[in-house]
Structure formats: C-alpha cells, structure tokens
Amino acid sequence: MMKKKIYERTLEDYREQAWGCARDNWCMNQWGWNVKSSRYNEICPEFRIHRSHAYSGMGKFHITRALLEGDFDYTDSSELLDILYHCTSCGACEMNCLRLEEKEPLKAAEALKYRMIELGLAPLPAHQELIKSIKNYDNPWLQPRAKRKDWTKGLKVKDVTKEKADVLFFAGCTPALDPELTHEAVNTVKVLTKAGVDVGVLGEQEICCGSPAIRLGDRDTFFPLVKRNIEMFKQYGIKKIVTSCAGCYHVIKYDFPEVPNVPDMGGIEVYHISEYLHKLLKEGKLSFKKQMPLKVTWHDPCHIGRHCGIYEEPREILKAIPGIELVEMERIKDQGWCCGAGAGVRTAFPDMALTIATERIEEAKETGAEALVTSCPYCEQNLVDPIRRNKEKLKVLDLTDLVLEALS
C-alpha cells in the first residue's frame, strides 16, 4: 500500500492500481458469502442504476489508466463527469477490492475528481453552488454563520469558546442548520447531559468539517477547512470530540491526518455518538428506564460503517433498550446498501438519490420493522424522501431519538 498521505497523492500515484484492475467485478457486488437473495446481490448504487460497467469502481480504474496513458483526453468524453459524480462515495467498491486485490478504487476516483477540478472541468454546476456556500458561509447550505448556533436555543450547553468542557460536541452543518434534522444535535446534547457528560459546543464558531468538499474531490476547499478546524480545536483546548454526523466523524478522525502541511491533531480523541454511547453503556452510565416495544432495523451509514468499522456499537445500544427488537436487513455492515445521498449525488441527481433510497426502504420493509434507525443526517434526510413520497408507514429515526426516549 502507498506510504504517502492520501491527500498528497496525485492521480499518477494510482497508475499501478489502475493498470492492475483485474475486472473481478467485486466492486459492484455483495461479498459472495453474504448474498441472501437474488434481488439484493449488488452493492454499487451507481452500477445498480446504470448497468454499465463504466459506472463502477472498475470502470473508473479503466478510465484512469487510459487518461494517464493519454489514450484519450479529459474532454473527449461527455459522460465522464456523470460517471464520476453519480458515485455516492459509499466505499463498497473499495471494501471488497481491498479485501481481494488490495486496491483503492474510491480513492483513485476521488483523485480523478480532483484532477478534473484542477483542469477546470469539475465539479458540476450544482456542486459549484455548494462549494461557494462553504467558502462564503462555512457551510454548504447558504445559511449565515449567525444561524449556526440557533439549534442550541433553550438548551443548557457550554460554549467551549468561553468555558472548558470535557467533550466537544461537533454538531455538523446539516443538523445545525436543517430544521428537520436539528433534533439529532439537540437530542445528542440531551443524551450526553443525562449521562453526566460535561459537553460543550463551538456554537457560531463551528465551521464545516469539509466532508462535502472532499467527497466532491475539492482538496483546495478542504485543506484550509482542515487547518482552521484543527487550529480551533487546539485554541480551545479540545481533548475529545463527539459528533453525530457520520461524514464529520469520518473526515475529522481519518481524513484530517491525511492532509499535508496542517497541524497535527495532537491526540484529540474523536468519537461517533454511537461509539461514545456504547462506551457510556459499558461504563454503566446509561440506564434505560422506559419500555419501548418497537421492531427496528439498523441502517449502517457508510461513513461510520464500512469506512470506519462501527457496526456493533449501535446494535448493542439498540438491543440494550428494553422492548426493542432488532431485525436485520440483508445488506448490512461492510456490505450495507448506501442511502444514496453522499458525495453530492442528492444535490446534483435527486432522482438517482431517491431511487437508491427507495431500494433501501424496500429492503427495510421486508424485515417487518416498524422503524429504520440510523445515525447520520444525510442518511436520515435521504431515506425520509421515499417514505414521504410513497406515504410509507415505516418511520426513520435517529439513534439518539430512541436513546433519549428510553432514558426518560
């Protein structure tokens, strides 16, 4: 495997992998041991919809090889941008490809996205708006910075810019600014407080973690955000960060250290809320009092699941809540089906995002579950769409919704 930091690598660094792509097709299909039905055997949302091998990890490797060798030019294809940006960056391709071939199709594709941006050919217009918003407002939602702390109104929570706290809760742009998702941030603070955690927030000073930018391949927007975030964490003496956004977690914990020429994180511990709640559960600091008779199924957010290995913690939390019956979908954990929102797909291709989410809802319904539980604002946002559209009975809940209710 390459020794260079991920974000020091150029597209050329993936030449050997691109040449060596074996066309084994595992980037598109569920690991064979885990296939439980003919219907849910595939794992790549892009390929699932387009059915062309171009729209896959393998396809992008083949394209990368040809571009690097000059077989064709970046402007010779009218479908190249679609091929790149119809990918949700779920990582399913990389999961199976690493396990079999030790190759990194997702990272190569992100490097190709960056190359397209460097050449002025990307990202797509819809994404350009998103990037502009991050640059101008420190969030992708075109919301003024002052609104960043609105979600904390009525909550007793420390402002770490003014007083120390043991744990920084990093809310993330989407829960902080989307009224439909604010409950994730609010409930997380309430749960942590109930568990006796000394928690604080950055409030108005919190800025985007950079995940939307880097998943679009935009290193130039991402790198300054990384630097600013790390400097801020250090400025306020942060030792522990907990976030309920899967994207923020993945990026802060695993992508920040891969950026060149930024300060070291200095040993700051980074947790996803499911991980942290699991830790509290094991320490006996969470005591579930209320019976909650509900059949649920857990949707593994890609950015804490196969990207980071958090599978069992949320499941154990759910099983610990009295009355909860956990049933599993077919495609779970490392083979989980993506919600369809990631890497700007929901922004630029809402129909595609809806199709992917609809398939997940169908899969959830087949378990007989009454609720689909997850812990990622993008997942929740995207999975609710088909439910609303088709007037489904299935509920989509955040993990903290259940935990908070069970604690009361």
Next chain:
Amino acid sequence: MMAETKKVVPARIPEEAYKALEDIVGPQWISQDRAVVETYSKYCVDRTGYLRKHMKDPTAIPAAIILPGSTEEVQAIIRVCNRYKVHSIPFTNGQFSINAPPTPNPTLCIHVSRMNRVLEINEENMTATLEAYGDYGQLQAEAMKRGLWNGGCPLATTLCKLSSQMQAVGVWQTDLKYGTISRNIISAKVVLPTGDILKLGSSSVSGVEDFWEYGPGPDLLGLVRGSVGTAGVVTEMTVKLHTWVGGKEMPEPPAGRPSIRTYYEQKYDTVSPPKRHKLLWVEFPDYETEIKALRAIAHSGVGIGLNATGVYNSYYCSQTQELTLKRVKEKFFPPYNLYVILAGITSERQIDYEEKVVRAIISEVGGTFLTEDYKGDVLTALAPWNVDCIRHVTGFRMNRFTYAGSNVPGGSVDDVAWITRESLRFAIDKFGETYITDRGGLDDTPFLYAISPYGRFWLSETDVYPDPMNPQMLQRADALVFCGVTQLFAHKCGPGANGIGVSLEPLTSFFPEHGPNAHLLFRKLRKAWDPYNLYVAGRQVFTEEEYKAYPQAIIDAINQMRGLCGMKPVSKE
C-alpha cells in the same frame, strides 16, 4: 517501457445503425462515449488485452456498448447488426478472457447486465431458470432458502454468470459429485447470429416440464455448450438443482465483518463450513502419493468435492500480497495436499461414514491430516475454503499481482498431473518465469480437481502472473501459456485448446491435433450460424477468407513453438 502518449481512437459503427439500435433500447441504454467504451476493452485474465493497451491498439476497444433488457431486444439488435453488417460480441462480466475483446472491425458489445434475474425456482422439478446475467451467488441464495442448490460454484467466484460458463469452462469445486455445468443444463434460450431464437433442451417443446438432459440422439445444446460465445447470445437457461442441507445462509465469521481499515485481518476470513459439511485437509510427502490418494478417494464415491490446491492457498487464503509472497517463500502451506468436501446429504451420519472411508484410504496410501494439533495454524489459515468451497469469493485474489493466463489440461489424473508439471517445467526452462508464483505447480502441486463423478475426468491448472505494466513480462507470459498449450497437444492431452474441448483460433486452424479436419467442420457450422461472419468473428474458427489472410509471421511463430515441442510444422496449404 511505457507507450508514447498518443490517443487511441476506436472506430465507430455507421450512424444509421447506431440510430436503429437506439430505437430498440432507448438512448439511455446505448453509448459510444469514449470513457464508456474504454471500460469494455480489457477483460480479466487477459494478457493479450494488456499488450494491446501497451500497443495502443484501437481495435481492442468496442465501437459501442448496448444493454438489452430482454430476449426480444437481443434479437432485434442482432437483426440490425445483420442489416447494417455490424460486428458484435456478447458480454457478461468480462471475468474470463478467451482472447475475447473485439475483432479488427468496429464492434458492438452486447452487455446483458440488465437481464439479471432468477426467474423461477421450481422446487418440484428441482430446477432453476435464470436470465443471462444471473450469477451463482443469486442462484444459490434463492435455491438455498428452499433446501436446494445448483451443485457448485467455480473457483473464479460466485460472480460468474452461468450463461457464460456454459459456453466456456464451467467447472465447479464440487464436480466430483455434480459434474460440471455442462452436465447440469436442462434447457437454454439462445439468440443465434442469424437473429433466430433457438430453444434448446426442455424449452424446445412448448408446455413441457423441465425434464430434458441428454437423449440418445444428437442435441443442438452440444453445439452451444463450449462454443466460447460464438453460437449466439444465451438469454435464459434452466439448470438442475440438487438437495442442499447446509442451511439458508452461509455462516458468518465469529469475528464479525471487516472495514476498509481492517480489510487485511485474517480473522474476518476465518469461518466454519456450512451445516452438515466438513472439509478434510491432507498433506503428502510427495507428488506421487498425493496423486494416488486423489485417485483412490475419487474412485471410492465419497465426498462432493476433491481438489489439490498448491499455490492457490497462498493466494486465496492470504489477505495481502505481502503475506502471499511470505507464505510462498516459506512454504507455509503443504506443497502436496488435497481437500475433500464431505456433506451429510442423506443424514448427519453420512459425514462420519465417509470420513472413515477417507481416513482408511489415507492410512493405506500415506498422508497426514491437518488438525488443530498438527499444523493448526495452517488449518486456520485455510479457513476461507470452508465457505469458498461452496460459494467462492477469494479466487481472484490471484489478481493482486496479476493473474493473466493459464494452462488447463484435462484428462485422467495421472496424465494431467504429470503432463501439467512437465509442460510447466519445459516452458519455464525455455522462457523464464514472470513472477515467483508462476512456479506454482512446479515447486508444489498444481491445481488438480476432479471434474466428474468417480474422477473419470480431471482438470489441472497452472498460471502466469506478469506485471501488467511491463510489456516484456506480458510477452513472456504469452510465450509461457502458448508453450504450455502446445505441449498439451504434443502430449495428446485431451481434445481442444485446453484439454476440455474449448477451441480458439489460431489453435483451431493450426493445430490439426484437434482432429484432422475439426476446423473445416467448425467453419461449415459457422457458415450456418453466422452467414455474414459478423458475430464474434475470428474467435472459435476462421472463415476461409480470415484463414487465407492470417499473417505468415504468426504462422511462423506457431511453427517455431511447435518445433520447440517436437511437433511437425503446419502451413495454410
């Protein structure tokens, strides 16, 4: 040495033809975009494909890709191709190269990926019907829910499509009991290169149940089987199902599931066999003893699968290439080995009985079982086979560094075992190896697998692993494989290019050892199937014109290899 940076511009099919094709499937299911066609231009085990990339060969790239959604759309596509004289090739997942990518002419690639359903599981008749893109994973998952399965999975992986396998090499690990895919086909629907739809087997007679396997007379299914994709597009097939006692789902590793960060940890591959299945691993002091044991166990009638694995263990059971090389160098896995798969199909006690038989044979022949106490670490490392023997996944770990060709002799176990080894030794002595693992089969046992009940027929395999970025190594790999194949003909090792009846040019026309006029017969058949020579031209057999036009330089190279292997030269006359 890298090729100069000049663009590679593939040819196009006529605009009217493209428009007519677009009218069949709709614009979203056809493309001639440069990036899209690139992704169909190199297959899996494909040293020729890699070489053509180094040579910047535009004919390696299809002119367009089309994705039909039904047999009727496939038929309409073929008819348009005939009307406009457009060449075409069928495509499933490109997993196995049979010198497959396009002919010199602008070629339409017919990708059947939209036809991916298991259409029916008939529990009463014990059959399953699936579309062209249906794979072993899908089929097994649906059948196993009902206490049935198709009887095997190729070593290539569960992603293989049965429709391709029936036309190439459909070999399963459990052929000892169930035979190859060719012995398990009940019926098939094929769109011929003429544009006719041919129903074979049971489906040739409307309204009958699935009963047909092979009658006493001629059967057209035999012409499609092993035709390497040249007989037409198989759009549907029905296969036999057998009793499955291993549970509805495959077992999960106790350690759970890996993540992108922990993909390399052995514990995620450490899994138990399915219920009522057991693998026994045996090591031997030498090759002869191993062969004796294989023969004896096959003849005994016990077990559902019997294979010797050699260097494959180092690949399949190693989670990183670093570990593969370490294990090869340290000879971590026994060089002479076999595994036998026991299944308690009739009862749990069937495994106990069959195990006794195997132990008695090994006691007589000589050999040592791997156990927790004897080479327990090796046994643990071999754990992926516990599920892979039924539903194979790890096969293409061979592609970490890059499996690009193989020799697959077929025949009796003795013939195959020794011819494989000697052919490989001969080839490596002449040309050198491309990578240390080319020696798999020389320094240890080659792959040996019983592919028919009682071991009437065996397959062996040795492979080459050239660096795909190094054209010299790719050429050496080509020489090694070609030398190996020529050796098989020299040793009269079974029919066809690989000892299993599959025939490809230039072997069909320039190796009369196939049978003196095999190429003439195939040529006549081709004229009936494909009068315009548009469909997969030049793959199985040359037309008269292609034969006459075949470059003398290549024939000279063939004769050079033939001479090296002690065979008389051939000529076009």
